[in-house]
Amino acid sequence: MITLKVNGRDHRIEADPDTPLLYVLREELQLNAAKFGCGLGQCGSCTVIVDGKPVLSCVTPLMLLEGKQVTTLEGLGTIEHPAPIQRAFMDEQAAQCGYCIPGMMMRAQALLQDNSRPTDAQIRAALEPNLCRCGTHMRILRAVHRAAALMQRADASTTEGGAR
Template sequence: METIAFTVNGKTVSVTADRDAPLLDVLRNHLSLVGTKFGCGLEQCGTCMVLIDGKPVKSCGKAVSTVAGKQILTIEGLGTQEHPHPLQQAFLDEQAGQCGYCLSGILITAKALLDRNPSPSRREIALALDDNICRCGSHHRILRAVERAAATMRLPTNPLPQAGEGGSPRSGDRVGASAGDVP
């Protein structure tokens, strides 16, 4: 066991865990951040995506020891019920989530895309989301939602929540992208 310190959703945390434990397990079981989902456990589906220092990473295959001193953003840090991130609002408006299980990973991946490219083409959005699997088949709505969020985020009056402004890192305070937000 090792004590590892990192920042998650704007808050510094320390956890004592096996250094090779998957980051996903530490987020869910040590920090009660259950918005990041377990999908395949093989780094194939993207359901477990988080941002590490601004880059999308599949947390099921990332050893917790490798994130010491790094900044991590999970779905819980994206927005709040009262102030959803424009991506979350666009997904609701476009009804992009059906079961909702994959959406935390898709939203995190889309955030990374829009952070580096505020005006992506539909092709660029599709390529960025290529590592995220949605089994419900709502791909066209997902693409529209990311386009809509990008347009909203480019507006001069858009009040974007900052990373970590999602309130408490506990799951009860997070904004799910759909009614199907399953722990």
């Protein structure tokens, strides 16, 4: 039995410790944003955030996650209240087929948590492990910049609201 903290909630998981996180997310927890792409950690469609860092969930065994915080795309926002990264990807129409987009958003979210004003080169470097065959790279790049701006505005309004 492993206790897995996903999107702020504890889940008791009965699975082999070698089971990849992706299988537990999709099959046990019904969190289907992370996709099974290659199963080898080469495409990035399964990317989630673990303790603030992007992780390929298809090759990350449960045994490495005890006591760590796992965040999936479902943990960022909702349809009614999307997170800045989700809103930006929608506004920029960054998805074509959409298969890679959850992984791209999670990798971009991890970048923006560490660097609120990334350059094009830093965004490209951060997203490089994730593959997109549809060619929406320029829209994805614009979406990450838009998300950064949305996050900066949200931080500024929070700071202003707290200073009054």
